[in-house]
Every structure is written in C-alpha cells, then in structure tokens.
Amino acid sequence: MDAVRPDMPTPPGRKPRRPAPARQPLTQDLIVETAVRVLDTEGLDAVTMRRVAQELGTGPASLYAHVSGKDELRELMLDRVAAEIRLPEPDPARWQEQLKELATEIRRVWTAHRDIAKVSMGGIPTGPHLLAVAEVQLELMRAGGVPPRIAGLAVDTLGMFIDADAIEDTIYTARTPPGEDPWEYFRGHFEEITAYFRALPADRFPNIVGMVDELTSPSGDERFQFGLDILVRGIASYVAPRDGD
Amino acid sequence: MDAVRPDMPTPPGRKPRRPAPARQPLTQDLIVETAVRVLDTEGLDAVTMRRVAQELGTGPASLYAHVSGKDELRELMLDRVAAEIRLPEPDPARWQEQLKELATEIRRVWTAHRDIAKVSMGGIPTGPHLLAVAEVQLELMRAGGVPPRIAGLAVDTLGMFIDADAIEDTIYTARTPPGEDPWEYFRGHFEEITAYFRALPADRFPNIVGMVDELTSPSGDERFQFGLDILVRGIASYVAPRDGD
DNA sequence: CGCGGCGTAGAACGGTGTTCGTAACGAACG
DNA sequence: CGTTCGTTACGAACACCGTTCTACGCCGCG
Numbered sequence A, B: 001m002d003a004v005r006p007d008m009p010t011p012p013g014r015k016p017r018r019p020a021p022a023r024q025p026l027t028q029d030l031i032v033e034t035a036v037r038v039l040d041t042e043g044l045d046a047v048t049m050r051r052v053a054q055e056l057g058t059g060p061a062s063l064y065a066h067v068s069g070k071d072e073l074r075e076l077m078l079d080r081v082a083a084e085i086r087l088p089e090p091d092p093a094r095w096q097e098q099l100k101e102l103a104t105e106i107r108r109v110w111t112a113h114r115d116i117a118k119v120s121m122g123g124i125p126t127g128p129h130l131l132a133v134a135e136v137q138l139e140l141m142r143a144g145g146v147p148p149r150i151a152g153l154a155v156d157t158l159g160m161f162i163d164a165d166a167i168e169d170t171i172y173t174a175r176t177p178p179g180e181d182p183w184e185y186f187r188g189h190f191e192e193i194t195a196y197f198r199a200l201p202a203d204r205f206p207n208i209v210g211m212v213d214e215l216t217s218p219s220g221d222e223r224f225q226f227g228l229d230i231l232v233r234g235i236a237s238y239v240a241p242r243d244g245d
Numbered sequence C: 001c002g003c004g005g006c007g008t009a010g011a012a013c014g015g016t017g018t019t020c021g022t023a024a025c026g027a028a029c030g
Numbered sequence D: 001c002g003t004t005c006g007t008t009a010c011g012a013a014c015a016c017c018g019t020t021c022t023a024c025g026c027c028g029c030g
Helices: A028-042 A049-055 A060-065 A070-082 A092-112 A114-120 A128-143 A148-172 A182-198 A206-210 A220-236 B028-042 B049-055 B060-065 B070-082 B092-112 B114-120 B128-143 B148-172 B182-198 B206-210 B220-236
Strands: none
Touching (some): A028 A049, A028 A070, A028 A114, A049 A060, A049 A070, A070 A092, A070 A128, A092 A114, A092 A128, A092 A148, A092 A220, A114 A148, A128 A148, A148 A182, A148 B148, A148 B220, A182 A206, A220 B148, A220 B220, B028 B049, B028 B070, B049 B060, B070 B092, B070 B114, B070 B128, B092 B114, B092 B128, B092 B148, B092 B220, B114 B148, B148 B182, B148 B220, B182 B206
C-alpha cells in the first residue's frame, strides 16, 4: 500500500487521484432518482448521461455499470414516476367513474413530471408499476362486463389518449425557458398563434378563422375530460352486446 | 478566373476547390424533398442536417440559407407529407363516415412516411396543407350540426388520436434496422413481448397474463377503427343536445 | 470592365451517447 | 498478514449532432 505519512508533503507528480471518493456508492436507484430530479427541474432534453453524472459528481462512463444506456434509463425513470400513481380499490358498480378517475390520476402524475409522457408514448409498458396500472384498468373493465377483446383495445387507446394529452399540454406550459415567467411566456406564444390564425385568408379557411377562439382555447382540462368522457362512453357501449348501439 | 491550361499540370498547393459545382441550385423545396426521402428510407432519427446535406452533395452549413434550422425543416417536411392527404368533398348526409374516412386517410399517409407522426404530435399545425385538413374536418362537423366548441375540441382530440396511433404503429413496424426483413424482425420482438407477459406472476397480474393474446394483438388497424368509432360516436352524440345522451 | 452582393461551404465550437483501457477498491485466499 | 483477483469507477477518446463564423467564388449590375 502506498499510504503516505501524514506529515510528509505529497511528492511531485503524485496527485491525489480521487479527491473525495467518500460518495455514497452508485446504485441504479440513485441514478434514476437523480435523473428524475433533473427531469423535473430542467426537462427531458436536459436528462443526458453527462448531466446526470455531473449531478452525482462523477463522469458519464460510471453510469453504464448500472444502466445499459439512455433508453433503459428513460424506461426506469418512467416506471419510477408511475409508482406515484394512486390505484383505486375496484368497485364494480362505479367502474366507469373509477376508470375516468384513474385516467385523470395518471394525467396528474404525468403532467407533474413535465414531459415524461414522451417516454411513455410509443413504448410497450414493461415496468412493474406501469403493469400494475394496466392490470387495474383491465380489472375495472372486466368487472364492469367489458368483453376481453374490447378491454384489451381500450387499454391501448386510453393509454394513447392520456399520453397524447399530456404531451400536448407540455407544449403549452413546460416549453418556457428557465428563468422566465411561464404564464407570460405562454401568453406571448398564445397570442402569436391566434393572431396568425386570424390573419389567414378567410376564403380558404372560413371555419378556422371563424372559430379561432374555440380552437385555441387553452383549457387542457376541458379537452381531456371531453375526450375521456367520449372514450369511456364508447367502451361502456360494448358491455351488453344486445343492448343496441 | 484561375483557369489552368489543360496541358499544364496543376501547380502544387493549388487544389480544385469545387470538383463539380454543376449541381442544381439549392432550394428549400429540394432540401425538404431530400429530407423526406431520407425519412422514408432511414427514419426520422437519420434526418440530420449533415445527412441531408450529404445527400445533396454539400455541407450542413449550406442548408441554413434556405431553412432556419432543424425544427423548421421538420415542420416543412410534415406539411409536404400532409399534401398527400386526399381531402373529401363534404357531403353533410355522410359527415360521420367522411370524418372516419378522412382520419383513415391521414393515418395512411402518416404510416406511409414512417415516424412523421412524431413531428405532428405536440405541435400546433401551421402549414397550409395541415390547415387545409383541419379546415375540412371542421367543415364536416359543422355541416353535421356539431356545436362549434365541440368541433374545436374534437379536431384536437382526433389529431391526437391519429398521431398517437401512427406513432404506436411505428414501434412495431418501422423500427426494424435497415437490411433486415421487417416482418421477421417484428415477429421476434412480438414473441419476446408475449413471452415476457406470459412469464409474469399470475397472482399480481391475473388479467394481463390471462389476456395476453388480446393485449398484444398486432392488428393496428383494428385498434384504430375501434378508437375512431368510439370518438366519432361520441362527437355525434353532441349534435342534438335535447336528443338525450 | 470593375465591383458588390449573395449563395456556398470548410472549419470549428460546444454539445451528445457510448466505448476503451486503466486505476482503485474490497474481499477472499494462501 | 500479504497477495491476488474480480468488480467498480472514471478520464479520455471516438463518432456523431446542430449551429455559427468566415472566407471564397460566381453572377448580375452599373
């Protein structure tokens, strides 16, 4: 061992290789937790291997011992966030309300973590927490009498809708550059778009110019509840095949 | 002009700066067309400034004289692709069918150009062709008696649904690496996923393991028509407010 | 013929994901 | 206790990316 006596000065050319190795040991959980923190504060684009490593006081190469790459890190982040989704105790009498409540809950978690929905969109759920959500959705629908095939399709469709809505939401809100008032920034963009729509040639786009206010209404909640209501009503229409469509 | 006499050898250090400047002049249309060609053959990730420039036999800097950056190029690509969407002549009696047909047509074009839907998702349509599509959608619904507010929301919701479905589709099909049989590649991934679902603990995920076949059915068309049917039925339920829900 | 403007593009800057090879560590073992 | 060995950490490097700076060559105009 080349332990240097404490009273001796360090010989020239002998640099302390690791100034403070007393960090807590790198784990996958720690990496994912750090990545989610970066996601929340700086957005998905800022979640780079280098940025996460820097946050942990190390280099990017160190992460690859615990995570196979950026794609896996993103999936792990998604599942960690999905753990925050509060799942309902199924009550067959209220399955439609519960399905809507669960969708709203997912949306709440998704939008709370900025653009995590971009990771969810276009990926097959594999993480345990994500699977638990799908399991409850299936359970709710099956208990409500929805046929298996319809329930399977509906899980896909519902997931697509929730992800898409959350993504659409972030383009209005979370795109604001750091250090700027989100609302003010949003107002600016918003008015720019309405002005553009209003300036369109009215002979070619009569409906668009005539419905500017309806089209650019910023109320994402209303749009979400609208689509959700339609979807659940449509799913429910399949419970009794002889009920008539 | 430093034209060298043909019988003279080129002096040392005097390299022909431009070997073949006889290219057709760079235009925005040419750049966008080339970018779409790269998109079709190699996917959206391969559409880089450098790759497009290389395809045109030039350097990346040359593109910036005709396109403000990558974001604008992607929007231009989207609108160019949107030009391929065949728009129907509105027939108020068939507005629901026409709305579904138009959605299916958009999906056809989207999936024909791999993951162009990723550009559409999470962006406000501004290009002329994209606006024309929205205009027709509004026209169809308004002629069918859909209230303005509902029609505005429905355009958003429909667009989200179509984009999300097209994106979901690409993760099954277009992710195949170049030079490999897409179907074979898809089969491999597909069976891997079903095997994973089947291996799940049946006590925690009884519905998922019990419905593997319904969940992983590769028929994207069926899922699309299912969601589309539900959405249009929901929209139509708003035409006569006193009709009862 | 001279010249100015503009499209072109080489080089470079700062960033990215990922890999390589080496250095340090802890535990097991003689 | 000394050595060895497998594991982990990480600086450096590679091949890319989007974008900008700047010089250069060509064309049309005066």
